[in-house]
Amino acid sequence: MxxxxxxxxxxxxxxRPSDGLPLFTYLERDLGLRLDVLQQAFFKTCCVDIVTGRDALEPKLAEVLGRIAPHLSARTLIDYWFENDSxxxxxxxxxxxxxxxxxxxxxxxxxxxxxxxxxxxxxxxxxxxxxxxxxxxxxxxxxxxxxxxxxxxxxxxxxxxxxxxxxxxxxxxxxxxxxxxxxxxxxxxxxxxxxxxxxxx
The missing domain is CATH 3.40.50.1000 (HAD superfamily/HAD-like)
Known part of the structure; x- marks a missing residue:
């Protein structure tokens, strides 16, 4: 080899760096967004195009959050995501x-x-x-x-x-x-x- x-x-x-728990374990507590809602509106519908480079993460996530969590910016969620999956x-x-x-x-x-x-x-x-x-x-x-x-x-x-x-x-x-x-x-x-x-x- x-x-x-x-x-x-x-x-x-x-x-999560602190305890190894899944990254979105405390998503609702920390950011006021239910994981099942995020999964249905974003991960199950948008991820393939984003992960294969046909769509961009931040604008697509911003569009989705505008519908399901208007209080939350895409950048805030991305930072939370990356930091808690590291x-x-x-x-x-x-x-x-x-x-x-x-x-x-x-x-x-x-x-x-x-x-x-x-x-x-x-x-x-x-x-x-x-x-x-x-x-x-x-x-x-x-x-x-x-x-x-x-x-x-x-x-x-x-x-x-x-x-x-x-x-x-x-x-x-x-x-x-x-x-x-x-x-x-x-x-x-x-x-x-x-x-x-x-x-x-």
């Missing part, structure tokens, strides 16, 4: 850093829109820990679409068989294996060594 692709949510990042797995990051120091190239491979991708690389400092990021809004396709993996493979310039991948979603693992990447599904208690062993099997 010359290169490792690493998913973000559910692998590197999970929940708990990093530092043990995994240390293991990844050691692997990278040994010569393995390392990229993020994630379904994200543009603003959060920038937040991950900038505010969370992942740009210093990875050689780059492949994300759905920039590629125009989201995992598990084969085009996501094809474009990422083309851009790193090596054969699919030389790429390892860790992700928590089974459909993404199946798709990458079909494409030719070596892949392991990340679950609670997984370690980087587990993945390296699986890639070598």
């Amino acid at each position: 010359k290169l490792l692709m690493v998913d973000v949510d559910g692998v590197l990042v999970y929940g 708990r990093l797995d530092h043990d995994l990051l240390e293991d990844l850093a050691a692997l990278r120091a040994g010569g393995t190239r390392m990229f993020l491979a994630t379904n994200q829109e543009h603003m959060r991708a920038a937040y991950l690389m900038g505010e969370l400092g992942l740009s210093s820990r990875f050689d780059g990021i492949f994300y759905s809004a920039a590629l125009g396709y989201q995992k598990p679409a084969a085009e996501f993996f094809r474009l990422a493979t083309e851009r790193v310039g090596i054969s699919a068989s030389e790429i390892g991948f860790i992700d928590d979603v089974e459909a993404n693992i199946k798709a990458t294996r079909h494409f030719g990447w070596k892949a392991m599904q990340w679950t609670a208690g997984s370690t980087l060594q587990d993945a390296i062993t699986a890639f070598s099997a």
Whole structure:
């Protein structure tokens, strides 16, 4: 394996920094908006276009909030969202850093829109820990679409068989294996060594 692709949510990042709870656990208490209302009006209807780069997060969210929570600005909700979904797995990051120091190239491979991708690389400092990021809004396709993996493979310039991948979603693992990447599904208690062993099997 010359290169490792690493998913973000559910692998590197999970929940609120203070306690690891889901990011919107206290949304209604903190911002006066019910989660089920937000999910129905925004996440279930708008997210695919935003995550694949066909629509922009802030203006679309502002439009939705104008209907369901006019007291709340899109920027306020975005800041709350990103800050409460930023708990990093530092043990995994240390293991990844050691692997990278040994010569393995390392990229993020994630379904994200543009603003959060920038937040991950900038505010969370992942740009210093990875050689780059492949994300759905920039590629125009989201995992598990084969085009996501094809474009990422083309851009790193090596054969699919030389790429390892860790992700928590089974459909993404199946798709990458079909494409030719070596892949392991990340679950609670997984370690980087587990993945390296699986890639070598």
